Amino acid sequence: GQNIDQPTEMTATEGAIVQINCTYQTSGFNGLFWYQQHAGEAPTFLSYNVLDGLEEKGRFSSFLSRSKGYSYLLLKELQMKDSASYLCASIYNQGGKLIFGQGTELSVKP
């Protein structure tokens, strides 16, 4: 299988920075996505990494280390609207299977 692990829940304060970690199985790995999902809504795309390093997009950045099977999503200047579930998903060579982790429920408090 392609086990993907991420913390179940995190809490942070408005205006702060939070890092959400994700580890995945490296065999057949072909890229990593981060999605955001608000309660009762569909997941929406945040970022994609295929090479090692940091990808920055506004307040959100995502990092990948292929050799370590590790990624993180960094959220800066947290806002209340960032309270959501953050899903790490890996795509694998075998037909491009897109496998999701359990999601990290982030609560942003005033």
Next chain:
Amino acid sequence: EAGVAQSPRYKIIEKRQSVAFWCNPISGHATLYWYQQILGQGPKLLIQFQNNGVVDDSQLPKDRFSAERLKGVDSTLKIQPAKLEDSAVYLCASSLVGEGAAEAFFGQGTRLTVV
């Protein structure tokens, strides 16, 4: 461009009944995914199509679930008979290509309640 369309949005059925969900992907997207998302969990891949062929259905409970994608466009997912544990949101997603890095776009999902 139009997004991924799913219907119905909500469905309540009794256990042992049958139900079907419909998905219309974004035009031109070759890959179509069906996911099951139980409350508080991440989406679980049930089946993946590339055009009208099945790429992966290893986690589809084939004794009760079936899916098809006629002509490589629309898809239907059927459950027959339903069990209480099938209560979940069923998400359809589509992407441009099957391998490599194509972002998957999701529909709004169908929320199924089995009573």
